[in-house]
Amino acid sequence: MVFVKVCGITSVSDARLAARAGADAIGLVFAESPRRVTLRRAREIAEYLIPDNVRLVGVFVNEAPDVVVNIAREVGLDLVQLHGDESPETVAYLKGRGLRVMKALRVRDEGSIARLDDYGADLFLLDAFSERARGGTGEPFDWSAAKGLSGRANIVVSGGLSAENVAEAIEFFRPYGVDASSGLEESPGVKDGEKVRRFVSAARGE
Numbered sequence: 373m374v375f376v377k378v379c380g381i382t383s384v385s386d387a388r389l390a391a392r393a394g395a396d397a398i399g400l401v402f403a404e405s406p407r408r409v410t411l412r413r414a415r416e417i418a419e420y421l422i423p424d425n426v427r428l429v430g431v432f433v434n435e436a437p438d439v440v441v442n443i444a445r446e447v448g449l450d451l452v453q454l455h456g457d458e459s460p461e462t463v464a465y466l467k468g469r470g471l472r473v474m475k476a477l478r479v480r481d482e483g484s485i486a487r488l489d490d491y492g493a494d495l496f497l498l499d500a501f502s503e504r505a506r507g508g509t510g511e512p513f514d515w516s517a518a519k520g521l522s523g524r525a526n527i528v529v530s531g532g533l534s535a536e537n538v539a540e541a542i543e544f545f546r547p548y549g550v551d552a553s554s555g556l557e558e559s560p561g562v563k564d565g566e567k568v569r570r571f572v573s574a575a576r577g578e
C-alpha cells in the first residue's frame with residue numbers, strides 16, 4: 373500500500389482531518405511559507421496525533437542541523453524532510469543523531485536527480501523546481517525526467533498532486549509514497565476536507 377503524506381498542516385483541526393481521511397503522515401513546515409508552523413503549534417498537533425498512529429514529518433529548508441535535531445526531539449518528529457540545498461554530509465549528521473531523513477530533490481531535468489544516491493537518505497521526495505518558492509507550489513514536474521527512478525522503494529512523489537492525477541503518478545512511478553499540499557487547500561495553509569479525503573482515496577485506488 374502506498375504511503376500517503378498530506379503536507380502543510382497548520383492546525384490541530386486539519387491534522388485531525390488528514391488523520392480521519394486515512395493519511396499515513398502529515399507534514400509540518402518549519403521554513404518560510406504561508407504554511408509555516410511555530411514550535412508551539414507543532415507540539416499541539418503532535419500531542420493530538422499520538423493516539424492516531426499518523427507519522428509526523430518536519431519540513432526544513434537549509435536549517436542549521438542542530439536546530440533540526442532539537443525541533444525533531446521537542447516535537448517527536450518521525451521523519452525530517454530537507455527541502456533546501458542540504459549536503460550529503462548534513463544528511464549523514466542527522467542520521468548519526470538517530471533521525472530518519474527524507475531529502476527533497478526539485479526536478480528541473482534529468483541532472484536534478486543524478487546525485488540522488490550520494491545523499492544516503494532514507495527516502496527521497498521528488499518535487500517541482502520553481503523560482504517562486506521552495507515547495508508547496510502546486511506545480512508538477514516533468515515526470516519523464518525522473519522515469520529512471522520508477523519502481524524504487526525509497527521514492528515519494530509530489531508536485532501538483534491531487535485526487536485528479538495521483539493514480540496516474542502512482543502508475544508511472546510505482547513509488548513508496550505520494551505527497552500533496554496546495555492542491556488540497558481551500559486557501560493557503562487551510563485544508564479542504566473533501567479534497568484531502570478524495571486525494572487519500574484516489575491514492576489508495578478507491
Ligand SMILES: O=C(O)c1ccccc1NCC(=O)[C@H](O)[C@H](O)COP(=O)(O)O
Pocket residue numbers: 379380399401403404405406407431433455499506507508509510511512530531532533551552553554555
Ligand atoms: O508547502 C510549503 O509551503 C513548503 C515550503 C517550503 C518548503 C517546502 C514546502 N512544502 C514541502 C512539501 O512536501 C509539499 O507537499 C511539496 O512541495 C508539494 O507541494 P504541492 O505541489 O503544493 O502539492
